[in-house]
Amino acid sequence: MRTHDYSPLFRATVGFDRMADMLDRVMTQDIGTSTYPPYNIEKTDENAYRISIAVAGFSGDDLTVEQRENALHVSARKAKEEEQRTYLHRGIATRAFEKRFTLADHVRVTGATHENGMLHIDLVREVPEALKPRRIEITSDAGVPALEGETA
Structure with missing residues (x-):
């Protein structure tokens, strides 16, 4: 190590x-x-991102998305099936999972959609005005009058 x-x-x-x-x-x-379930992280704009997670076999009710401070928690729990099924091959994994993503400062979740077996989570970075770069005016003391009692 x-x-x-x-x-x-x-x-x-x-x-x-x-x-x-x-x-x-x-x-x-x-x-x-764990690499389950597979996911993508893409930058969709200057300050926008999207996390797409493959969640085949899960309904929207089985999924939970939470933002806690600078962390995004995505989890899924499949409800127990009432009827017994006999699978000849079961390739779609519907086991429970929990994914955690660390978010940068000022990144927040704007929405989540579930469509075609994919969970899409949209994020945006909103830097407060006070933290954005600002230009500082530079003045010269040539035109500034001296204070009383000071000599130039």
Whole structure:
């Protein structure tokens, strides 16, 4: 197992400790994490994203999508079938699952749709006006009068 030293990151930056913690979590996660169900993450616009998860065999009532702070939790639980079926081949897995996605700051879920065996979750990044870059006016002190008692 590889270990990474993030101390150079801490020496050169301020306030990125959450990012370093997230990198550390990702690097130490179990390598055998489940790939079920398959999913796609796509960027649909400058500040918009879509997560598409293959959920064949699940109805909309079997699925749960929750956003908790900077995490998106998607889970599915199939209700017990009342009638017994005899399958000759069962290739559509309808086993319960839980997927977690870590969201960046200011990313929120705008909606979820279930169609044709796919669950689509739309997300948007909304950076508050106060955090957007702003241009700072530079003034020169050549035209500024000196305060009383100061000599130029």
